Amino acid sequence: MGTKVNLAEKFALFDEHWAPRIAGRYNDNEVRLAKASGDFQWHSHPDSDELFLVIEGELHMEFRDRIEVIGPGEMIIVPRGVEHFPRVPEGEVKMVIIDPKDTPNTGDEATAYKATDV
Numbered sequence: 001m002g003t004k005v006n007l008a009e010k011f012a013l014f015d016e017h018w019a020p021r022i023a024g025r026y027n028d029n030e031v032r033l034a035k036a037s038g039d040f041q042w043h044s045h046p047d048s049d050e051l052f053l054v055i056e057g058e059l060h061m062e063f064r065d066r067i068e069v070i071g072p073g074e075m076i077i078v079p080r081g082v083e084h085f086p087r088v089p090e091g092e093v094k095m096v097i098i099d100p101k102d103t104p105n106t107g108d109e110a111t112a113y114k115a116t117d118v
Helices: 007-011
Strands: 021-026 029-039 050-056 059-062 067-070 075-078 085-100
Touching: 007 021, 007 029, 050 059, 067 075
Parallel strands: none
Antiparallel strands: 021 029, 029 085, 050 075, 050 085, 059 067, 059 085
């Protein structure tokens, strides 16, 4: 049986930046919520694509050859193996990130923040 998820209520439950929370699961994927401010780090995911959907704010997704600016209601899919550098130069972003379950947010288990349920 499906259960409705209110994103605003879930976002209100945490304040940490770049620390994803799992709002739902489907198949072998996690629907993660994240708040972000400032810079994250250069990284890639060798085995999977990564989807970012901005709910509030403006996310800058830097690639080695360009920068994409993603605003509310916009999304970007970063292909597997592509280095990217998420950053929020001003304010805060609220976003949904979809990854295969247990994917480290930095692309490396040793440096990743382990996504937890919200």
